[in-house]
Amino acid sequence: MRLNHLANKILLSDTKKLAGAEREATVKLLHHLKEIDKRKLYCDLKHSSLFAYCVHELGYSEGAAHRRIVAARALAEMPEIEKKIEDGSLNLTNISLVNQFIDDPIQKREVFKEIENLTKNECEQKLFEITGKEEKPKDKKKRISKNKIQVAFVLSDETMELVEQLKNLLGKEMEMDQLIQFMAKKAIESVEKTKFKQTKPRQSLSPAKVGRAIPASVKRTVYGRDKKCTNCGTTHNLNYDHIIPYSMGGPSSVENLRLLCRECNQRGRIKAGLRAPPKTIRLF
Incomplete structure (x- = not known):
């Protein structure tokens, strides 16, 4: 122009x-x-x-x-x-x-x-x-190569002391990337044990034996199968959702359960004409 x-x-x-x-x-x-x-x-x-x-x-x-x-x-x-x-x-x-x-x-x-x-x-x-607030420090991340991201964030003195204590207990020099990876793996293992407990996995349970409460073995199987929201693919705010609603006779079985994020769960209820907040079962 x-x-x-x-x-x-x-x-x-x-x-x-x-x-x-x-x-x-x-x-x-x-x-x-x-x-x-x-x-x-x-x-x-x-x-x-x-x-x-x-x-x-x-x-x-x-x-x-x-x-x-x-x-x-x-x-x-x-x-x-x-x-x-x-x-x-x-x-x-x-x-x-x-x-x-x-x-x-x-x-x-x-x-x-x-x-x-x-x-x-x-x-x-x-x-x-x-x-009267101080400026809140912002976390920053920037991709610097195909498989590396540069991250900058602010830690409190207490958090830094805990990090140093962990490094001393491990007794070896670790880069921050290695240390965070180590902590993340340990945290994931701990959360998964708590979330699923330690029961023998089963592929499904009969509807007669499964009520509203979802057994740990069923949760583990559904989570292992889906791993993310089955609609949008996010891994955040996941819920166990009944495909056939529990109120309509849908069982809490592996076949009738899926992972949906909170947003997709709400959208499904809106499309079905159900405006009330969903009674979903959160992962945590």
């Missing part, structure tokens, strides 16, 4: 109109995201979260996706901020900053009034004044 033929005043005027139209379009987008979030529609596209949908389907960067989701949820809580977003006195960056500092919706309402038309830096300073 060539604009060199436009007079200066027209170029400035058109640009201002476009910025206003962009903000109006942003508000419409936030309303759409809010409704998609409510219906959990991203699960139909095999995404585990609204964030994944925004990144992979809408093409937003991770930061841009996060800001829009935070703003959409703020808009759901406080419809009055819509006009402020449209006229530019509240921007998505500052809304996201408020969300980092403040949880209470009532306090957020008051703070939004105080940060109107502020730059990001001014907004941060105002939030530090209001809350």
Whole structure:
């Protein structure tokens, strides 16, 4: 697009109109995201979260996706901020900053009034004044090769002392990568023993012998078979879900159980016309 033929005043005027139209379009987008979030529609596209949908389907960067989701949820809580977003006195960056500092919706309402038309830096300073909080260190990770990720995070003195104590007990020099791998493997072994207990595995149990409570052997078999949400593939917030609902006579058997994440479980209930929170059995 060539604009060199436009007079200066027209170029400035058109640009201002476009910025206003962009903000109006942003508000419409936030309303759409809010409704998609409510219906959990991203699960139909095999995404585990609204964030994944925004990144992979809408093409937003991770930061841009996060800001829009935070703003959409703020808009759901406080419809009055819509006009402020449209006229530019509240921007998505500052809304996201408020969300980092403040949880209470009532306090957020008051703070939004105080940060109107502020730059990001001014907004941060105002939030530090209001809350008295120190800046929260952010974990950072960056891929530096095909199979290596550089991670930076802040540890408390207590945590660092525990790490050093473990290194001393092991009695050998270990790189941090090796130490974290060692701790993760031990933690996984411990959690799996607690989660499944130590019973002999069985492929299935007859419906007559299995009630609502799922035996450890059945849990172990289902988890070993699925390992992730059978709809979207995530490994987070997994539940044991009855394919044929227990309330409709579905047994707690290997054949009638699957792993679903919380979001996909809720989406299934919405599609079935069941709006109440699912009575699922969490892994932990």
